[in-house]
Amino acid sequence: MAASESGVGDVHPGRPHSSSAVLCESLARGQCQRTALGFWFRLHLGKWRLWSHPCGPLLCAVVRRTVVLGAPRAPRRSFSQRTIPPSAKYGGRHTVTMIPGDGIGPELMLHVKSVFRHACVPVDFEEVHVSSSADEEDIRNAIMAIRRNRVALKGNIETNHNLPPSHKSRNNILRTSLDLYANVIHCKSLPGVVTRHRDIDILIVRENTEGEYSSLEHESVAGVVESLKIITKAKSLRIAEYAFKLAQECGRKKVTAVHKANIMKLGDGLFLQCCKEVAAGYPQITFENMIVDNTTMQLVSRPQQFDVMVMPNLYGNIVNNVCAGLVGGPGLVAGANYGHVYAVFETATRNTGKSIANKNVANPTATLLASCMMLDHLKLHSYATSIRKAVLASMDNENMHTPDIGGQGTTSEAIQDIIRHIRIINGRAVEA
DSSP states (O other): OOOOSSOTTOOOTTGGGOHHHHHHHHHHTTOSOOOHHHHHHHHHHTHHHHHTSTTHHHHHHHHIIIIISOOOOOOOOOGGGOSSOOOOGGGOOEEEEEEOOSTTHHHHHHHHHHHHHHTTOOEEEEEOOOOSSSOSHHHHHHHHHHHHHSEEEEOOOOOOTTSOTTSOOHHHHHHHHTTOOEEEEEEEOOTTOOOSOOSOEEEEEEEOSSBGGGOOEEEEETTEEEEOOBOOHHHHHHHHHHHHHHHHHTTOOEEEEEEOTTTSTTHHHHHHHHHHHHHTTOTTSEEEEEEHHHHHHHHHHOGGGOSEEEEOHHHHHHHHHHHHHHTTOTTSOEEEEEOSSOEEEEETTOOOOGGGTTTTOOOOHHHHHHHHHHHHHTTOHHHHHHHHHHHHHHHTOGGGOOGGGTOOOOHHHHHHHHHHHHHHHTTOOOOO
C-alpha cells in the first residue's frame, strides 16, 4: 500500500502487529452482529455521551427513527454530499487515553478536542495527568488507562533532572512498561513550508525499548561512570522485521540500517547482523547499511536518497530530530509508538515546548497529524483524511503560519482555519 500523496503520516505501520487493529477491522467490515434491541439499549444507556457531542441530537434522532420505530432509511448519499462525516458503524465510539503532558501539550490537546468536535469524530478521551514528580501513582494510572483503552494520544512529559539516576523518566517508563518497541515517524515535505530540500519522504523506524535508554548507569569508582548499552538479538530481529514489513506494506523500495558497527563491533555488530538476516527474507526490497555519522551528513546534503530507515534507540533520537529539521521543524512532524497490543501517538521530537507554553504561538500541525495517525490506527480513515486534508490546506495559507516556520499567525488562528477547511471538505456551510 503506497503512502498517500497528500497525507503526511498516512501509513498504518501498527496494523500487522496490533491485535486491537484486528478487532477494529472486523467491526469496520460489519462482521460483528448485534440485534436491534441490543443496539438501541447500548446507545440508550450512553445517550448522555451522544447529547454531549455536537452531532449527538442528530445521532439520537437517527437511532430512534431507524432502530426503535423501524422507519425506512433515507437514501444513501455519497460522503461528499453528507452534512457531517459518517459515524462509526453500529454507532460505536472509541475511548482513547489522553495524556496532556507538560509545556505546550495541554493547550494543544484542547485544540485536538475542538477539531475532533467540529469533525464529529466518534472518539471520547479519558484524560490522565502525568507530572515529572517522584510520585509513581500518576504514571501507574496512565499505564492502566492505556492498557484499558489500548490507544493513547500524549504530549511530552518533562524529565525531572533533580531525581537520582535510578529514577527512569516518565516517557521511558511508559514505553518499556507497554513494550512500545517501534517508534515510527514520517518526515515528508509539506506544502507552503520553505525549506532547503524538497521532495523528502522518509519513514524512520527506531528501536524504542533498549540501547542507551536502558537506564543502567553506575559510578564504578569516584569520577568514573559506566553507562551500559543493551543490544539483544531478539529485539534487533523484531525491529528489523517491523521495518521491512512496513516497507513492504507501504510500497517502499529500500531499507537503510543505521549503525556504528565499525567501532561497537559486538553491540552494533549484532544489530547489523540481525538486519541482514531479516533482509534476506525480503529480496524485493533493497537493503543497505550506513554508519551513523555518515548518515547525518548524507541527510543534510541529499536526503532524497533515503526511503525507510531502521536504527537502534539513540541513533533514532538523533536522526528523528535531524529529519524533522529538514522538513521545517518539530512543530510539523508526528510520531507513533507501536507494540503488539498498544499504540501511543505523539509529536516526533518529543519536545515539551516549555519556552512557548501559553503564548498562543505553538504550531498545532504535529499534534494534529499525530491524532490523524491515531484515527487511521482505529480504522477511522474518513475522519483522519478530512482532518489531514484540512491541516495541509491551511499550511498553504502563509497567513496561518506560526512563528516557528517564519509566520506571524497564532495557534488559535491556525486552528480556526483548519476547522473552516474541515467544514468545506465535509460539505457543510462555512459560517460567516
